[in-house]
Amino acid sequence: MLLASPVIFAQIWRFVAPGLYHHEKKALFPFILLSSVCFLGGAFFGYALVFPPAFKFLVGYSNEYLRAMPAVNEYFSLSIRLLISFGLIFELPVLMVFLARLGVVDPPFLKRNRKYAILIAFIIAAILTPTPDVVNQILMAGPLVVLYEVSIIAIKLFCRPSLSSDRAGNE
Numbered sequence: 001m002l003l004a005s006p007v008i009f010a011q012i013w014r015f016v017a018p019g020l021y022h023h024e025k026k027a028l029f030p031f032i033l034l035s036s037v038c039f040l041g042g043a044f045f046g047y048a049l050v051f052p053p054a055f056k057f058l059v060g061y062s063n064e065y066l067r068a069m070p071a072v073n074e075y076f077s078l079s080i081r082l083l084i085s086f087g088l089i090f091e092l093p094v095l096m097v098f099l100a101r102l103g104v105v106d107p108p109f110l111k112r113n114r115k116y117a118i119l120i121a122f123i124i125a126a127i128l129t130p131t132p133d134v135v136n137q138i139l140m141a142g143p144l145v146v147l148y149e150v151s152i153i154a155i156k157l158f159c160r161p162s163l164s165s166d167r168a169g170n171e
Contacts, residue, residue, distance in 0.1 A: 002085065009035040024101070034096050042090025042143075043083040050139045051082050058134045078154040085128040089144055096151035110152050117148045 001008075010032050017025055055078065059068040101104045110117070121144035125137040 001080075005039045005087070006032065006036040009039070017148040031094060031098070035091060036093055039087040039092045042086040042088070045090065045143065046082045046086030047079070050086065051079060052135060053139070054078060054082060054129070054133075057136065062107070081128075084095050086143075089124070089128075089140065090147065091153045092144065093151045096148075097154050097158050100155040104157075105155070107152050107155050110148070110155070114148070118145055121145050121148065 002049075012034075013028050013032050017028055020028075055075075058078065059070060096105060097112070118141075122137065122141045124144060125141035129136045129140050
């Protein structure tokens with residue numbers, strides 16, 4: 001799935017493309033490229049920084065009477081779940097820019113609702129992390145909060161203000 005992510009994102013964007021105007025279709029390739037880069041970057045982040053403490057937590061119950069012997073399917077299940085979860089959460093800036101282009105969100109709205117976003121980040125982290133320890137939940141919620149802030153900056157950089165907000169400011 002990781003190696004196929006560029007193709008998967010290309011198919012998703014091709015599905016959306018027929019409903020877009022010509023100028024919106026020009027943004028198609030950057031979205032495909034950024035989606036793939038964000039997904040693979042998130043998967044790498046999960047594998048390099050989060051997987052070691054998560055696996056250590058799972059095998060941490062070993063002592064002189066109990067020896068942890070995780071099966072291969074448990075190891076792969078943990079790693080795949082972490083890789084996909086982090087790949088998906090790193091898509092947040094791309095999703096937010098897309099929603100901003102549709103006019104659903106804008107930077108002032110995101111700034112006003114920052115406290116709710118932080119709460120939702122910790123709820124999502126509690127649901128998606130396969131281990132119940134706080135460290136892994138923080139390792140997922142922290143990047144979600146940072147990506148939320150990156151989303152605000154990305155919207156300012158890549159999205160023009162909508163006509164309705166221009167009209168509201170001129171009236």
